[in-house]
Amino acid sequence: MWSNAPIAPQVHAPAPQRSLDELGTPLSDVTFCVIDLETTGGSPEHSRITEIGAVTYRGGERLGTLQTFVNPQCEIPPAITVLTGITQSMVVGAPTISELLPTLLEFIGGAVVVAHNARFDVGFINAALVRDDREEIPNQVLDTVPLARRLLRGQVPDCKLGTLATRLRLAHRPCHRALDDALATGDLLHFLIERASGYGVTGLDDLAMLTRLDQHPQAAKLRLTERLPRLPGVYLFVGDGGTVLYVGKSTNIRSRVRSYFGTGETRRKVHAMLRQVRDVRYIATPDALTAAVYESRLIARLLPQYNRTGTRADSYRYLRLANERGRLRAVNTRKTGGDGTHLGPIPSRRMAESVADAVASVLPRFDESSDPSADVDAALAALADDPGSIAAAIERRMAALSAEQRYEDAALARDRLRAFVLAVSRRRLADQLRAAGQLHVESGGVHYHLDHGVLAAVRRDGELFSPAATSTAGDDLLALVAPPDAPSDLSLPPPAGCYDELLLIARHLGAHGTVVHSASGEWTSRLEPSRRALLADIPDGRE
Numbered sequence: 001m002w003s004n005a006p007i008a009p010q011v012h013a014p015a016p017q018r019s020l021d022e023l024g025t026p027l028s029d030v031t032f033c034v035i036d037l038e039t040t041g042g043s044p045e046h047s048r049i050t051e052i053g054a055v056t057y058r059g060g061e062r063l064g065t066l067q068t069f070v071n072p073q074c075e076i077p078p079a080i081t082v083l084t085g086i087t088q089s090m091v092v093g094a095p096t097i098s099e100l101l102p103t104l105l106e107f108i109g110g111a112v113v114v115a116h117n118a119r120f121d122v123g124f125i126n127a128a129l130v131r132d133d134r135e136e137i138p139n140q141v142l143d144t145v146p147l148a149r150r151l152l153r154g155q156v157p158d159c160k161l162g163t164l165a166t167r168l169r170l171a172h173r174p175c176h177r178a179l180d181d182a183l184a185t186g187d188l189l190h191f192l193i194e195r196a197s198g199y200g201v202t203g204l205d206d207l208a209m210l211t212r213l214d215q216h217p218q219a220a221k222l223r224l225t226e227r228l229p230r231l232p233g234v235y236l237f238v239g240d241g242g243t244v245l246y247v248g249k250s251t252n253i254r255s256r257v258r259s260y261f262g263t264g265e266t267r268r269k270v271h272a273m274l275r276q277v278r279d280v281r282y283i284a285t286p287d288a289l290t291a292a293v294y295e296s297r298l299i300a301r302l303l304p305q306y307n308r309t310g311t312r313a314d315s316y317r318y319l320r321l322a323n324e325r326g327r328l329r330a331v332n333t334r335k336t337g338g339d340g341t342h343l344g345p346i347p348s349r350r351m352a353e354s355v356a357d358a359v360a361s362v363l364p365r366f367d368e369s370s371d372p373s374a375d376v377d378a379a380l381a382a383l384a385d386d387p388g389s390i391a392a393a394i395e396r397r398m399a400a401l402s403a404e405q406r407y408e409d410a411a412l413a414r415d416r417l418r419a420f421v422l423a424v425s426r427r428r429l430a431d432q433l434r435a436a437g438q439l440h441v442e443s444g445g446v447h448y449h450l451d452h453g454v455l456a457a458v459r460r461d462g463e464l465f466s467p468a469a470t471s472t473a474g475d476d477l478l479a480l481v482a483p484p485d486a487p488s489d490l491s492l493p494p495p496a497g498c499y500d501e502l503l504l505i506a507r508h509l510g511a512h513g514t515v516v517h518s519a520s521g522e523w524t525s526r527l528e529p530s531r532r533a534l535l536a537d538i539p540d541g542r543e
Helices: 078-084 097-108 118-131 144-152 161-167 178-199 204-210 219-225 253-259 268-276 288-302 349-360 373-385 387-403 407-434 475-481 496-511
Strands: 010-012 031-039 049-058 061-069 112-115 141-143 233-238 244-250 279-284 317-321 328-331 341-346 438-443 446-451 454-460 515-519
Touching: 031 097, 031 118, 031 178, 049 078, 049 097, 049 178, 061 097, 061 178, 097 118, 112 118, 112 178, 118 141, 141 144, 144 178, 144 204, 161 178, 178 204, 204 253, 219 253, 219 279, 233 253, 233 288, 244 253, 244 268, 244 288, 253 279, 279 475, 288 446, 288 454, 288 475, 288 496, 317 349, 328 349, 341 349, 341 407, 349 387, 349 407, 387 407, 407 496, 438 496, 454 496
Parallel strands: 031 112, 112 141
Antiparallel strands: 010 061, 031 049, 049 061, 233 244, 233 279, 317 328, 317 341, 438 446, 438 515, 446 454
C-alpha cells in the first residue's frame, strides 16, 4: 500500500554491468532495465520527474528494483494528481532528480534500457542529465510500443500499456504509478520475446531489428534466417530447383539478410526476389576481404538474375593498338599473338570507346596509304610505358578548347580524360599486384597467400581456412569459389574473369596496414591507383 510519507530510494540487488558490444548476445544473457517515470507534464524541457520505477531482468529473472518519489521542485498540476494520485505532500520531502541521478545511473549500469514509449521516459532522463551537466545515457534502448505493433498487429485494438496488460493477461497491471507500470512493461517484454521466437529471434540484434521490420508479405520466410551466423561471409538467396537468385556479402550475414524484410527496403526487385526465395545459404569467412572475393567469383560464375549492379566479365572490353595499320580498336578478348599492346580490361564497350576517343584525339592521324610505323611505335610505347604523356596531351587539348570558349568540346575532352585515367590507373593497380608473383601478406591478423594477385589461400590463427567447414552452400556452389587460373603472363593484360578480384585485393592491401612475409616477384610497397602520377587535378574545362 502506498503511503503519503516521502519514500527514500529503494534499491535491491542492482544488475551488474555487462558488455553488449557483441550485438548477437543471446537474449537469455542480456540484462534489461525496464524504466517508467511519472512527471508533471509531457515536455522534458518544461516538466519534471515526480516518480521513478525501474526493474532489472536477465533470463526472465528479476534481479533488482528501484522505487522512489522525486521532488520536482515545482507544483504538480491538479490534472496530473488526478491521473497518478501523486500529491505535492508525497514528493515534498523526496530527493531531487539531481541527487538521484548517480543512484539511477548505477542501477541502469550497462543494461539495455526498456520502456513503453521509450522516447518519453528516456527523453526525461536525458534532459535531467543535461541540466546536471552530465552526458546522456549511452545505453541501447528498446521500445516495447513498436515491438508490440510488429508482433501483435491485428490482435489488439491499440498498443496502450493498459490495453495490452488486459488483453494479454499480464501478471501486473499499470495504474500510472512508476513501479507498477515498469513491472507491467517487464511482463510485456517477456511476452513479446517469447512471441518473437517464432520469427527466428534469438539475439539482441534480432530483437532490435524486429522493431524496424514491416508486416512484410514474406515475413514467414524469416525462419530461413534462424541458423545464419553473425559472421562475415557471403549469402545466397536460392529459389526453386536450387537456382541462385542473388549473391551478397556482409560483415554480419544474419543481420544483413534479415534487413531485406525491413521497412526501409523499398526496391521492387527485392520484393520480387523474396517471393521466389526458398532457401538462404551462406559461406562464413574469416574476414571481409575473403567475403568480397568469394562474392565476386560467385557472381561472375553464376550470373544470378538479381545481381544487376557492378561489372561482369562478359561485359569487359580491351583496347588494342596494333602496328599493322595503327588502329585502336575495342575488342572482346586479349590477342595472345602478334605485335601490339592492350589497355584494359575496361568495364563496358561504351567506356572503352570513350577511352579510345581520348587516345585518338591526341595521337597522330594515321594515313592508311602511308607507312605510320614510327608514329605507331611511339603510341605503343606511350600506352605501355608512359600513359601520363597521353593524359597530359588530353589536358592540354582541353585547356585549348576552353581558351577558345568551346566549352562543350572541352567538357567532352574532360570526360574522355577521366575515362582514360581511370582505365590506366586500374590496370596499373592490378599489374602491381600481379608482378609480386607468389605473395604472402598479413593484414588485420589474416594471412593471405596470393598467386599473381589471385587469392589462393587464407589463414587465421595459424589454421588454413576451409570454406566447406563454415558453409551450407553445398559442394556444387563451394566449387565455384575455387581460385581461377593465375594471370601469370605479365606481357598480357589480366583476363576479365579475375580482374575484379585483383582490384578488390589490391585496394584492400593498399588501404590497410600490410606485413609482407614473402614475395617471389617484385613487390610494390604501396599499392595505389597512381592517378596522381597521371594527373594531379582534372579541371572542369571552364574557368
